Structure formats: C-alpha cells, structure tokens
Amino acid sequence: MRDQTILVVEDDPKIRSLLRNVLEDEGARVLEAETAAQVIQAVLNSKLDLMTLDIHLGADNGVDVARQVRTVSQVPIIMVTGKDDVIDKVVGLEVGADDYITKPFHVREVIARIRSVLRRTGTASATTQTATDASSESATVHFSFDGMTAFPDQLELIDRDNTACDLTSGDFKLLSVFLSSPKRVLSRDQLMDMTGGVEWSPLDRTIDNQVARLRKKIERDPSHPKLIKTVRGIGYTFACEVKTVQSSGSSVKSA
Numbered sequence: 001m002r003d004q005t006i007l008v009v010e011d012d013p014k015i016r017s018l019l020r021n022v023l024e025d026e027g028a029r030v031l032e033a034e035t036a037a038q039v040i041q042a043v044l045n046s047k048l049d050l051m052t053l054d055i056h057l058g059a060d061n062g063v064d065v066a067r068q069v070r071t072v073s074q075v076p077i078i079m080v081t082g083k084d085d086v087i088d089k090v091v092g093l094e095v096g097a098d099d100y101i102t103k104p105f106h107v108r109e110v111i112a113r114i115r116s117v118l119r120r121t122g123t124a125s126a127t128t129q130t131a132t133d134a135s136s137e138s139a140t141v142h143f144s145f146d147g148m149t150a151f152p153d154q155l156e157l158i159d160r161d162n163t164a165c166d167l168t169s170g171d172f173k174l175l176s177v178f179l180s181s182p183k184r185v186l187s188r189d190q191l192m193d194m195t196g197g198v199e200w201s202p203l204d205r206t207i208d209n210q211v212a213r214l215r216k217k218i219e220r221d222p223s224h225p226k227l228i229k230t231v232r233g234i235g236y237t238f239a240c241e242v243k244t245v246q247s248s249g250s251s252v253k254s255a
Contacts, residue, residue: 002027007051070096098170178238187235
C-alpha cells in the first residue's frame with residue numbers, strides 16, 4: 001500500500017479522518033471527496049490506485065457515483081455500506097465495484113480488503129506491464145470459449161459479436177480463475193483464495209455476487225447459466241470447453 005494513492009469518498013468528516021489516518025499509517029497517499037462532483041474531478045485529475053466509496057453521500061447516491069466513475073475509469077472501487085444494505089451491496093457490485101466494507105467496520109478489515117483489491121489489481125497491472133515489455137517475438141496466449149476470447153495480457157474479453165466486453169478487474173480475475181481450471185469444481189474458499197480475496201465465511205456473499213455479475217456479462221442466458229454452473233453446497237464449476245491458443249493461432253491445450 002506504500003506510495004499508492006487512495007481516494008476516500010465519505011461525507012462524514014469523522015469517518016473520513018479515521019480512514020485517512022489509518023491509510024496514511026500504512027504509507028498511502030490519501031485524497032478526500034464528499035460529493036459526486038469532487039469524485040469525478042479527482043478521478044480525472046489524479047492517478048488513483050483505489051477508492052473507497054460510501055454508498056450514502058448526503059444528496060448523492062454512491063451507486064450512481066460508481067456508475068459515473070466507470071464511464072471514465074477502471075479504478076478499483078470498494079463500496080462502504082450499512083450493515084443491512086444487502087440490495088445496495090449487490091447493486092454496487094453489479095455496477096462495477098470490486099468489493100465492499102460494511103459499517104460499522106474494524107480498521108483491520110478495511111486494511112485487509114484494500115490490500116486484497118490492490119493485490120488483485122496490482123498483479124493485473126504487473127502482468128500487463130510484463131507483457132508490454134516482452135519481446136515481440138514472444139508468443140502471447142489467449143483463451144477461447146463459447147465464441148468468446150479472453151486476452152489476459154490485455155485484461156480484455158472479446159464478445160461473440162467481436163466487441164470488447166466491459167469487465168472490471170475483479171470480473172476478469174474471477175474469469176481467469178475459471179478459464180485456468182475448466183470443468184473443475186471450485187469451492188467458495190478456493191475461489192476467494194485464488195482471486196486474492198480475504199478469508200471467506202459461510203455468511204459472506206462476495207463470491208456469489210461476483211459470479212452473478214460475471215454471468216450477466218458472459219452467459220447467453222444469465223437466468224439459465226451454461227458456462228458457470230452452481231455445484232450445490234460446494235461452489236461453482238466452469239462447464240465449458242476452454243482452448244488455450246498462442247498468438248500464432250496454434251492450439252496448445254483444450255479442456
């Protein structure tokens with residue numbers, strides 16, 4: 001977290017000050033905002049590594065703010081919600097948030113979740129940079145499945161109509177886990193661990209919400225999923241055949 005820039009979006013000055021102090025103690029550079037206009041200005045004018053976004057911002061709605069941010073940036077977003085705001089959590093994840101924190105929160109949970117999201121997105125950034133710096137002679141690998149193509153080095157998914165599919169970094173991380181383990185049953189614990197998330201508990205719906213969001217973006221009929229299937233009482237499995245293809249076009253693996 002050291003030397004990374006985090007935007008704290010919160011209209012309660014006490015909570016905003018608490019988050020600033022906690023994050024600065026971890027070595028982060030902290031910016032603050034309390035309105036939608038200030039958020040968009042910060043996103044456009046600063047190089048942010050992550051933002052925490054309170055879902056209730058006085059006159060502004062955090063979900064709407066997240067939706068606006070996603071039109072101009074893919075900065076990782078952690079929503080801050082009330083204890084019983086289940087619908088807000090789900091909607092927040094659906095519009096592109098990468099995780100959420102529930103009030104009242106413990107500072108250790110805040111740090112753990114921020115580190116988790118930064119680890120996921122930081123790994124993705126490192127992967128992209130490595131691919132960019134690699135020799136042009138080195139073959140890149142992509143995954144082909146059900147008429148779609150995923151390019152890990154570009155964090156890009158091409159849809160069946162040959163257009164880019166709008167995935168968040170969290171969406172792509174989860175998809176990558178499934179593509180690397182097709183037709184294998186993965187528990188929620190395994191998925192949380194493989195996507196770099198914090199420890200999962202039976203009451204935690206993070207993975208379920210992320211799967212639901214990903215299904216909406218890759219399934220032909222999300223209400224009757226054929227790609228990501230639920231394994232009752234355990235977790236999920238990616239039921240589709242996946243082909244791993246080199247840039248030369250030669251298939252190197254199928255599962």
